[in-house]
Amino acid sequence: MIRRSHPLLSNTMRILSEADVKRCLPISVAIAANRKALSSLLMNDDGGASVPTRIGLPYHNKESSSSSTTAPADWSLFKPAAYYPPQLDNTDNQILMGVKVVSPRANNAARNKPTCPATIMLLNAETGETSAVVAATYLTAARTAAGSALATEMACRNSSIGLTLVVFGAGLQGELHIKAIQHVVNVKKVVIVNRSKARAEKLKESLLSIDATEIELDSKTVIPVKDISIVELSDLRAVQDAVEIADVITTATNTCEPLFSGAWPKHGCHINGIGSYTPFMKEIDDALVKRCEVLIDTKEALDVGDLSSLRNDDGSTKQNFSGLIGDALVGNIEFGKHRNNNFNCTFFKSVGTAIQDVVTAQFVYEYARKEDIGSNFNM
16 A cells, blocks of 8 residues: 655655564574674674664553552663674675664553564665664564574584474464574474463464475475474473473573573583563573573673673673674684583573664565565655
8 A cells, every 4th residue: 555645755664564574584584684683793892783772761551550659560662773784895785774662561461462562663774764664573583583593503503413492481482483493403302391381282283283385495404393292380390301301492481580400401402591681580590501601692681680690799701601692603702612511501691682673674674675565655
């Protein structure tokens, strides 16, 4: 649908719904987009990413018991980012700009609405005009899973045998992590650990219904995993059994207490922690962090509860901290190659960053333009 205005004053803007985004963002595209995005975030800040501090507006829900003088449960967060191509890369010369708006609303579940609605606005860097408005709930989960897949690929680069993947959480993040990780390593078995068995069963049914042609293929064949089992989080013995055989573990929950003992994972296990994002949330315990070579997506990840033990009293980081995944992707540091008796596992902790959102949204937008997906409006 096109709404017309004066041709000399108009700017065509594309609107992409959640359904449109799913059509434009197969796993291979998400991984490629986030390889580019995360490679621009380097410890010395010269990778091309500009990610200003986010702006937060509180919303005091009138339906809750909180008042204007208490801390609000809900926020609207504005997260801008820009990508400036490296000067030495003649094949990549497009400046990308955009802003993500994400608004957690505690009461939305009761309204049958997303609890964390998100939208990304892309700008034409040259003209300053809005080029696209992109629904971002699915996109956020896909870019997060892509980042974990990239870390898993590095940590498990020498593993050719079929791996066992254990995923805590049966929501969209859990689903896309299973799909993304099996795209980069050979997964033979999946264990889904969740509080609700019914939700895990629904995810299992969905995964088993996938046919090989539904998985986006690059230059290799990805065979859908058929060995999928379910463990309820309350069954501690079964959780321990699953963790002890895991080659890769992904935690995608909102817990404030560690999900399992750090003594359970076997030597060589890789862990992706993506659920926690505040100093009070903690999916992984200190004992496991101390066993791990640790990689993070952004410097802000060091402030999350999982990594509270990673800092020395003087604020410096401990010996097992490797650095940013961006530096590992571009070859500035090595990750996962030097496991020893002290650090016998690897841990990738991510909290997400707006540069992932903007770069991924740009990939989606360009695909949508090519295939004429979405709705155009003349502004």
